[in-house]
Amino acid sequence: MPAVQDTIDRVKLIDVDQYKYGFETEIEMEKPAIGLTEDTVRYISDRKNEPAWLLEWRLDAYKRWLTMREPDWSRVDYPGIKYDEIYYYAAPKANAGPMSLDDIDPEILKTYEKLGIPLREVEALEGVQTRSNIAVDAVFDSVSVATTFKAELAKAGVLFMPISEAVHEHPELVQKYLGSVVPATDNFFATLNSAVFSDGSFVYIPPGVRCPMELSTYFRINERNTGQFERTLIIADKGSYVSYLEGCTAPRRDENQLHAAVVELVTLDDAEIKYSTVQNWFPGDAEGKGGIYNFVTKRGDCRGKNSIITWTQVETGSAITWKYPSCILRGDGSRGEFYSIAISNGKQQVDSGTKMIHLGKNTTSRVISKGIAAGRSDNTYRGLISAHRRATNARNFTNCDSLLIGDQCGAHTVPYLESNNASAVFEHEATTSKISDDQKFYCMQRGLGEEEAVALIVNGFVKDVLQQLPMEFAVEAQKLISISLEGSVG
Amino acid sequence: MIEIKNLVVQIEDNRILNGLDLKVADGEVAAIMGPNGSGKSTLSYVIAGKEDYEVLDGEVLLDGENILEMDAAERAAAGVFLAFQYPLEIPGVGTMTFLKAALNAQRKARGEEPLSTPELIKRVNAAGEVLEIKRDFLKRALNVGFSGGEKKRMEILQMALLEPRFCILDETDSGLDIDALRIVSDGVNKLRDPGRSFLVITHYQRLLNHIVPDTVHVMSAGRIVKSGGKELALELEANGYADYRQLAAE
Numbered sequence: 001m002p003a004v005q006d007t008i009d010r011v012k013l014i015d016v017d018q019y020k021y022g023f024e025t026e027i028e029m030e031k032p033a034i035g036l037t038e039d040t041v042r043y044i045s046d047r048k049n050e051p052a053w054l055l056e057w058r059l060d061a062y063k064r065w066l067t068m069r070e071p072d073w074s075r076v077d078y079p080g081i082k083y084d085e086i087y088y089y090a091a092p093k094a095n096a097g098p099m100s101l102d103d104i105d106p107e108i109l110k111t112y113e114k115l116g117i118p119l120r121e122v123e124a125l126e127g128v129q130t131r132s133n134i135a136v137d138a139v140f141d142s143v144s145v146a147t148t149f150k151a152e153l154a155k156a157g158v159l160f161m162p163i164s165e166a167v168h169e170h171p172e173l174v175q176k177y178l179g180s181v182v183p184a185t186d187n188f189f190a191t192l193n194s195a196v197f198s199d200g201s202f203v204y205i206p207p208g209v210r211c212p213m214e215l216s217t218y219f220r221i222n223e224r225n226t227g228q229f230e231r232t233l234i235i236a237d238k239g240s241y242v243s244y245l246e247g248c249t250a251p252r253r254d255e256n257q258l259h260a261a262v263v264e265l266v267t268l269d270d271a272e273i274k275y276s277t278v279q280n281w282f283p284g285d286a287e288g289k290g291g292i293y294n295f296v297t298k299r300g301d302c303r304g305k306n307s308i309i310t311w312t313q314v315e316t317g318s319a320i321t322w323k324y325p326s327c328i329l330r331g332d333g334s335r336g337e338f339y340s341i342a343i344s345n346g347k348q349q350v351d352s353g354t355k356m357i358h359l360g361k362n363t364t365s366r367v368i369s370k371g372i373a374a375g376r377s378d379n380t381y382r383g384l385i386s387a388h389r390r391a392t393n394a395r396n397f398t399n400c401d402s403l404l405i406g407d408q409c410g411a412h413t414v415p416y417l418e419s420n421n422a423s424a425v426f427e428h429e430a431t432t433s434k435i436s437d438d439q440k441f442y443c444m445q446r447g448l449g450e451e452e453a454v455a456l457i458v459n460g461f462v463k464d465v466l467q468q469l470p471m472e473f474a475v476e477a478q479k480l481i482s483i484s485l486e487g488s489v490g
Numbered sequence: 491m492i493e494i495k496n497l498v499v500q501i502e503d504n505r506i507l508n509g510l511d512l513k514v515a516d517g518e519v520a521a522i523m524g525p526n527g528s529g530k531s532t533l534s535y536v537i538a539g540k541e542d543y544e545v546l547d548g549e550v551l552l553d554g555e556n557i558l559e560m561d562a563a564e565r566a567a568a569g570v571f572l573a574f575q576y577p578l579e580i581p582g583v584g585t586m587t588f589l590k591a592a593l594n595a596q597r598k599a600r601g602e603e604p605l606s607t608p609e610l611i612k613r614v615n616a617a618g619e620v621l622e623i624k625r626d627f628l629k630r631a632l633n634v635g636f637s638g639g640e641k642k643r644m645e646i647l648q649m650a651l652l653e654p655r656f657c658i659l660d661e662t663d664s665g666l667d668i669d670a671l672r673i674v675s676d677g678v679n680k681l682r683d684p685g686r687s688f689l690v691i692t693h694y695q696r697l698l699n700h701i702v703p704d705t706v707h708v709m710s711a712g713r714i715v716k717s718g719g720k721e722l723a724l725e726l727e728a729n730g731y732a733d734y735r736q737l738a739a740e
């Protein structure tokens with residue numbers, strides 16, 4: 001059918017080549033020798049002036065990692081990563097310990113300005129309309145360069161700072177919780193991260209506190225041949241609440257870059273964490289050259305009773321996405337939610353989903369996944385729902401819908417169900433559909449251009465998930481969806 | 491004025507329109523009647539710019555300009571509107587959202603400013619009242635879970651909002667009960683205007699009792715085989731299409 005072919009051609013042409021965050025920043029960087037040895041690990045730990053326990057922890061992870069094999073069970077295909085050709089740490093030269101905004105290289109500030117992130121509190125306070133009143137921690141390659149709204153958060157007792165800083169200022173919290181959700185031995189990429197993690201955000205919400213603003217981290221990979229291994233740790237103490245947003249971009253490069261992050265969330269009794277991601281790493285060009293390899297371990301532990309963890313993700317970037325934000329529903333009555341939009345285009349490969357591990361009684365979980373495949377991409381939802389013997393009355397509802405644009409892409413659904421408790425009830429719904437030529441013609445007959453028509457239909461398809469995002473992110477995500485599908489660069 | 495000259499169209503090697511000629515003057519309501527499979531929907535799709543059809547010969551002139559070179563969205567902005575025989579569902583897209591996107595896309599294509607949301611709502615509500623469409627329908631996803639009659643009314647609402655130059659109604663009467671038929675017909679009649687022309691496709695006379703045409707054309711095997719005034723519709727109702735099948739075969 002000519003109409004279908006035309007869409008495919010257009011989608012092929014536009015999309016990924018119009019990645020608008022693909023600029024590069026010229027800054028002098030400080031790096032260890034290329035490749036990974038014990039010395040690299042010591043170098044990183046030394047740069048951060050870390051206590052001995054942390055260095056030991058890293059070295060243990062490193063030794064463990066040497067014995068592990070890269071996993072190959074996911075539905076992604078790539079030439080092996082050459083771990084000895086990566087830089088494991090890169091910091092802007094001027095950086096020595098925590099800085100005030102004035103110490104930041106103006107080039108970096110400019111980069112974040114281009115990304116639309118208000119590092120300057122003044123700006124934020126004066127209500128730069130798009131992201132007013134969001135506290136931001138920005139991670140540039142390996143180091144955290146600024147955290148805004150620190151004072152205001154401190155008033156509420158909220159701790160929000162680079163994890164490298166938290167190691168010094170709140171060692172008891174870091175030592176207690178680091179690796180308690182994703183152990184250093186967890187999986188190949190998480191173990192690698194444990195050995196070489198550079199920076200990331202640390203959040204602690206004290207008992208009974210409702211965090212007064214959205215917290216946000218922006219990750220940016222800038223340096224060539226550099227991996228990014230950030231580590232995020234968020235603890236919501238009893239009865240507290242926080243909403244956390246994460247955004248990511250990277251320059252366009254011909255070679256692939258590795259991103260292997262770990263995110264750990266802990267909720268104690270009656271606490272709630274909402275974690276939202278808009279992932280827009282460089283996806284590679286239309287021919288599949290370059291792009292980020294995104295191998296990320298994200299896990300939340302509903303440790304306390306009646307606590308809630310919600311993951312919401314909009315995944316539009318990366319050459320490869322390998323990511324399963326999960327919830328361990330340990331506390332009785334706890335609840336896990338996963339809302340996902342994963343868009344693949346060009347030659348992108350996505351293998352993503354979630355795990356809901358029901359351990360406690362009366363635990364509930366809900367999974368809504370919307371996969372959209374266009375171009376020659378491959379898009380897999382992989383989800384595990386399990387109920388432990390103790391998990392009486394565990395309930396899960398999973399809905400996973402795939403939408404195909406064109407006929408050279410693929411969508412797959414791989415559900416795993418394990419129930420060891422007879423009272424557990426799992427419901428699973430899945431659909432696969434195509435944007436029909438008739439639907440598109442109908443929209444065009446009313447005046448919408450072809451790209452607009454596709455974007456409108458896709459936005460309708462993902463609506464249930466978009467509604468889960470905080471307002472400002474939802475607007476951004478909507479734009480991003482249009483861009484990644486039609487190239488109408490705004 | 492719309493003028494179709496010697497239109498020859500095929501799809502997958504099947505010739506469907508065989509040198510069709512038709513003129514509809516400004517302000518005129520023309521009816522096309524014809525048996526199932528005679529090519530009525532095909533004609534409406536080809537005029538509106540659906541792909542997949544191969545136009546082997548002929549022209550479709552809107553005010554003298556051949557629109558066959560334009561894509562469907564451009565034709566819509568130029569004033570072509572098709573009320574579908576089977577309106578499509580767009581899950582997750584609120585009706586009001588859709589209307590706003592459509593209207594503003596057309597305005598943009600014509601170099602006009604977008605319409606403000608309050609003004610849009612005002613116009614939609616006004617059209618909705620005429621067509622007895624409940625307001626909460628406008629919040630629902632377009633056509634999703636609408637009954638056949640509700641979908642048809644929504645088509646006419648869109649027609650009213652978009653103010654086209656040339657409206658094609660493809661079997662708008664099918665699936666309508668007698669009350670809905672009256673409501674829809676009233677809605678259409680309100681839009682009759684010296685600057686606007688209509689092509690009303692149906693194979694029942696009953697719609698034409700409500701929307702009274704100026705001219706009636708009989709279509710068979712991809713051609714107009716007879717044209718006349720509104721009395722031609724009554725004659726068809728009485729005698730059927732048999733004679734015209736014969737005519738087309740000659």
Ligand SMILES: Nc1ncnc2c1ncn2[C@@H]1O[C@H](COP(=O)(O)OP(=O)(O)O)[C@@H](O)[C@H]1O
Pocket residue numbers: 501502504506524525526527528529530531532533
């Ligand atoms: N997509 C298609 N592929 C092949 N034949 C088609 C297609 N669409 C319509 N036709 C054929 O074209 C003829 C006219 O169909 P249509 O225009 O729908 O007629 P009508 O609306 O008058 O009932 C029919 O014989 C139908 O089978």
Ligand SMILES: [Mg+2]
Pocket residue numbers: 530531532575660661
């Ligand atoms: Mg028909």
